[in-house]
Amino acid sequence: MKQALGSLTVRAERQGLVEITGKIAAWLAGQKVSDGLLTVFIRHTSASLLIQENVDPEVQRDLEAFLMKLVPESDTAYEHDAEGPDDMPAHIKGALTQTHLGIPVSSGRLMLGRYQGIFLFEHRRSPRPREIVLHLVGE
Amino acid sequence: MKQALGSLTVRAERQGLVEITGKIAAWLAGQKVSDGLLTVFIRHTSASLLIQENVDPEVQRDLEAFLMKLVPESDTAYEHDAEGPDDMPAHIKGALTQTHLGIPVSSGRLMLGRYQGIFLFEHRRSPRPREIVLHLVGE
Amino acid sequence: MKQALGSLTVRAERQGLVEITGKIAAWLAGQKVSDGLLTVFIRHTSASLLIQENVDPEVQRDLEAFLMKLVPESDTAYEHDAEGPDDMPAHIKGALTQTHLGIPVSSGRLMLGRYQGIFLFEHRRSPRPREIVLHLVGE
Numbered sequence: 117m118k119q120a121l122g123s124l125t126v127r128a129e130r131q132g133l134v135e136i137t138g139k140i141a142a143w144l145a146g147q148k149v150s151d152g153l154l155t156v157f158i159r160h161t162s163a164s165l166l167i168q169e170n171v172d173p174e175v176q177r178d179l180e181a182f183l184m185k186l187v188p189e190s191d192t193a194y195e196h197d198a199e200g201p202d203d204m205p206a207h208i209k210g211a212l213t214q215t216h217l218g219i220p221v222s223s224g225r226l227m228l229g230r231y232q233g234i235f236l237f238e239h240r241r242s243p244r245p246r247e248i249v250l251h252l253v254g255e
Numbered sequence: 256m257k258q259a260l261g262s263l264t265v266r267a268e269r270q271g272l273v274e275i276t277g278k279i280a281a282w283l284a285g286q287k288v289s290d291g292l293l294t295v296f297i298r299h300t301s302a303s304l305l306i307q308e309n310v311d312p313e314v315q316r317d318l319e320a321f322l323m324k325l326v327p328e329s330d331t332a333y334e335h336d337a338e339g340p341d342d343m344p345a346h347i348k349g350a351l352t353q354t355h356l357g358i359p360v361s362s363g364r365l366m367l368g369r370y371q372g373i374f375l376f377e378h379r380r381s382p383r384p385r386e387i388v389l390h391l392v393g394e
Numbered sequence: 395m396k397q398a399l400g401s402l403t404v405r406a407e408r409q410g411l412v413e414i415t416g417k418i419a420a421w422l423a424g425q426k427v428s429d430g431l432l433t434v435f436i437r438h439t440s441a442s443l444l445i446q447e448n449v450d451p452e453v454q455r456d457l458e459a460f461l462m463k464l465v466p467e468s469d470t471a472y473e474h475d476a477e478g479p480d481d482m483p484a485h486i487k488g489a490l491t492q493t494h495l496g497i498p499v500s501s502g503r504l505m506l507g508r509y510q511g512i513f514l515f516e517h518r519r520s521p522r523p524r525e526i527v528l529h530l531v532g533e
Contacts, residue, residue, distance in 0.1 A: 117256040117392070117395040119532060121429055121500055151260055153294055153390050155431055155496045159507030161447045167354040169300045169346055174335035178343050179350055181332070186325075186464075193459070196452035204456050207447055211457055215445040215510075216496045218294045218355045220390040222260055227388050229298030232354075249505050251431050251498040253392055253395070253531060254258060256395040256531070290399055292433055292529050306493040308439045308485055313474035317482050318489055320471070325464075357433045357494045359529040361399055366527050368437030371493075392531055393397060 120147045122250040128238035131202070133168065133176045136248070137233045141226060143250055150224050152254015156234065157216040159247045162206035163238045164213040170233025183209050206239030213237055221254060259286045261389040267377035270341070272307065272315045275387070276372045280365060282389055289363050291393015295373065296355040298386045301345035302377045303352040309372025322348050345378030352376055360393060398425045400528040406516035409480070411446065411454045414526070415511045419504060421528055428502050430532015434512065435494040437525045440484035441516045442491040448511025461487050484517030491515055499532060 122143050128134040144154060158165050169175040187205040194204035217234065220227040228234070236246060261282050267273040283293060297304050308314040326344040333343035356373065359366040367373070375385060400421050406412040422432060436443050447453040465483040472482035495512065498505040506512070514524060 117258065119395065119430065121498060152258065153392060155498060157496065157498050157505065159505065159510065161445065161453075161507070161510055166350055167300065168350060172335055172337075174333075175300075175343065175346050178333045178335050179347055182326070182347050187460070194452075194456045196450055196456050198450075204453065207453050208457055208460050211444055211446060212351060212490060214354075215492075218296065218357055218496055220260060220294060220296050220388045227296065227298065229300070229386070232298065232300055247507070249498045253431060256397065291397065292531060305489055306439065307489060311474055311476075313472075314439075314482065314485050317472045317474050318486055321465070321486050351490060353493075357435065357496055359399060359433060359435050359527045366435065366437065368439070368525070371437065371439055 117253065117255050118149065119253045124248045125245050126236050126248060127245045128236060128243040130243065131238055131241050132180045133235045133237055135170055135233045136236050140234055140250065144221065144226065147252055149252055149254040152221045152252055154219045154221050154226065155216060155251040157249040159249060161210050162240050163236060163246050164210040164215060165217050166213050166235045166237050167217060167232050168235055169231050171231050202241045209239045256394050257288065258392040263387045264384050265375050265387060266384045267375060267382040269382065270377055270380050271319045272374040272376055274309055274372045275375050279373055283360065283365065286391055288391050288393040291360045291391055293358045293360050293365065294355060294390040296388045298388060300349050301379050302375060302385050303349040303354060304356050305352050305374045305376050306356060306371050307374055308370050310370050341380045348378045395533050396427065397531040402526045403523050404514050404526060405523045406514060406521040408521065409516055409519050410458045411513045411515055413448055413511045414514050418512055418528065422499065422504065425530055427530055427532040430499045430530055432497045432499050432504065433494060433529040435527040437527060439488050440518050441514060441524050442488040442493060443495050444491050444513045444515050445495060445510050446513055447509050449509050480519045487517045
């Protein structure tokens with residue numbers, strides 16, 4: 117059994133979902149581990165991670181729209197608005213999705229389903245570089 | 256330290272929560288690991304995983320009803336409706352719950368609390384076989 | 395590669411978020427593992443775990459208020475109310491946040507971002523002792 121630690125920095129082009137499956141698979145391909153567990157961790161609270169359908173872009177748009185309606189940026193009820201109206205909604209959307217993902221690996225490949233992709237979910241209107249840590253344990 | 260990979264295929268009888276703790280515990284019992292970490296991963300985005308109270312069936316019904324109200328299948332705002340009105344809500348409910356779970360194992364047993372069970376959460380009206388991957392690392 | 399299992403018991407002073415980063419870091423400091431993966435697991439379904447901003451207390455208050463509004467304790471629609479009006483909302487809020495967290499460890503330190511803290515999220519009005527299991531794998 118062995119392990120590896122790595123990191124990626126990703127900057128979304130706009131608020132919303134951006135697929136990072138390819139970047140993660142590329143890192144995995146460079147490790148000498150065939151079977152194991154990959155953990156993906158985001159070091160931020162106003163952006164998050166999600167595994168979601170990656171075939172039909174409508175799914176991503178509908179999901180973004182649902183969360184925008186559930187956690188409106190026009191809500192004046194937030195105390196925390198120092199960085200603008202998208203600041204507190206970003207933290208809430210982060211809390212409702214994931215800070216980390218765990219994905220089994222077999223024969224050097226992520227065991228994602230046929231329609232699953234790994235996404236960075238940028239919740240701020242002005243995307244910034246996001247640091248994502250990768251940990252792999254296996255053999 | 257060693258590891259094991261396995262899989263289960265589960266088909267819910269109806270839309271909603273179905274407990275799979277027993278199936279997972281049975282797989283675990285066949286592994287030669289006493290202490291470690293079990294990861295449960297679902298290879299789908301219109302069904303998800305959840306650890307929830309498994310004693311009182313009312314809890315499961317209330318949770319299903321809450322999510323059905325939060326993410327209504329009657330909502331005509333979704334672009335993605337090719338597979339019917341429960342299609343996009345299924346993806347959203349999946350995003351709000353879990354694609355993977357991590358559960359410590361001690362003395363060959365899942366370290367679940369007294370009232371915790373592991374559930375497959377089927378979000379489609381027509382349940383289909385769902386593939387669940389299991390990864391165990393420990394010794 | 396080696397592993398360690400441990401546990402913490404934490405009792406919140408009130409319903410809501412209580413930071414436990416320090417307690418977890420203290421346990422980690424006692425382990426002989428420099429790099430690896432820490433899993434934090436809560437053995438309850440009416441309290442949960444969350445990684446969230448730990449600098450500005452407004453963020454925590456806004457998040458608590460958002461969930462209180464999303465899952466109102468005044469809702470009479472719940473079947474499960476044996477333990478009071480906060481009982482079923484507690485299970486729902488638990489389902490919408492996390493039962494477990496996975497955090498990479500490097501050089502003996504949690505790889506949390508600069509503004510990230512680990513929180514116990516107590517959803518019951520009368521906080522009770524909550525058992526949290528820790529698993530560490532690494533070397």
